[in-house]
Amino acid sequence: MSTLRTSMVALVAATTAISTASLAQADGELNLYSSRHYDTDERLYSDFTEATGITINRIEGKADELITRMQAEGANSPADILLTVDTSRLERAKDAGVLQSIDSATLEERIPGNLQDSDNQWFGFSQRARIIFYDKADVAEPPMDYVALADPKYKGMVCHRSSSNVYSQTLLAAVIENHGEEAAKAWAQGVVDNFARDPEGGDTDQLRGLVSGQCDVSISNTYYFARAIRKDVDGLSSDLDKIGWVFPAQGAEGAHMNLSGGGVAAHAPHLENAIKFMEYLASEQAQVYFSAGNDEFPAVPGVPLSDSVAQLGAYEGDAVDLSAVAKNVPAAQKIFNEVGWK
Structure with a gap:
């Protein structure tokens, strides 16, 4: 590892507001690393906790910093989920080895094929x-x-x-x-x-x-x-x-179409909760809120749009494989x- 890379890893680890040690790893919890910076996402998290009883612990930062942090933490990483924006960052996380393939019929059925990774390592939940x-x-x-x-x-x-x-x-x-x-x-x-x-x-x-x-x-x-x-x-x-x-x-x-999505961390300590959270993000309840809360287009077809998004009118999106x-x-x-x- 180069001196620059070593310094960057050390800086990310030292300056993150919430330390790894402070993230609980008990049943009933979920550790979320997110580069989505929207206050409206609070509703997504609180609704999930209310429905499941699973508490969400969050670390927020820039996508590249979070990916670097997960690499540095390795098998000891407390991360269960990485959420970020743009397909390139999701693919970057996959290439860095910080995500894992998951088996979820719910995600495969609800998320269109061109909005999910071919190895099921990441899935898109909203589009712009x-x-x-x-x-x-x-x-x-x-x-x-x-x-x-x-x-x-x-x-x-x-x-x-x-x-x-x-x-x-x-x-x-x-x-x-x-x-x-x-x-x-x-x-x-x-x-x-x-x-x-x-x-x-x-x-x-x-x-x-x-x-x-x-x-x-x-x-x-x-x-x-x-x-x-x-x-x-x-x-x-x-x-x-x-x-x-x-x-x-x-x-x-x-x-x-730009994509916002996420994947399950490679060493997720709460794997079952992580998959449950990913499936929740594909639910109609959460998909409606991506539009109502942050003016995005839901990834799942047929989900109602908010008034502000609907005013933009009907359109045909590029169905190219985002991978x-x-x-x-x-x-x-x-x-x-x-x-x-x-």
Whole structure:
């Protein structure tokens, strides 16, 4: 192990707020490592405890830090579950050896095949469509698919996040899967050529850029926009009527979907409770709350949507195998570097 890697492991272990020793490992408990940072998830946890009597102990942090921590803890890890966002991180956890395959007919039946790992090491529980937003006053003919974002007619109009962001990486990885590396590189170069500014900020900042006039076209996950419908988001909610949106590639591959999901830890001390929690997240009760509480699309088909999410309208999502997409992330990062996508 390199000196840098050793130092990182030590730093993660030393700075995590809740120590390993403080996590109980008795029956009736569940130790959850989560990089989901949404206050609304409290309802998911409290409902599970109320229904089962199982107490949830949590460690929260960035996904990569949690994965590194689990690797450092090894067989002594108290972790039962890892929850995180984006397919690439779920696949990274699998590749790091911190998850295990589980046998659950409930999960295999309720979660669509393209939203679960082929080895049953991770399962998706909610989705966010990554779609195109535009300034209705300035854009008469918005891009109707991702490929069109590279059209020269949008030169100087496009805002996007940086290449270091996992949402950017996974989108390009999906373009690679759907169109091939050569076409994906040409697309990435075209988008860079059309930037209104250097990449900066989060998804909400891309939407605010439309309101401020900094750009005319941007990409964001749907739940940031739906959240601004449901409650006041500074610099955005009061001007939502200025923004139009397009679910890209309808009639073709469909809109790119980001995944939030989880898996059972490789050395889970409470394996039965861990599987029970995973199955609970696939239940209609929990699936409804992913939409009502955090403006996401449920992974399980047919689950009712909240009003804010339903206002976005019907769409066709990309049914590409997300395990395959995750494996393209290194190639995506290489392309970003080659085309100068900061």
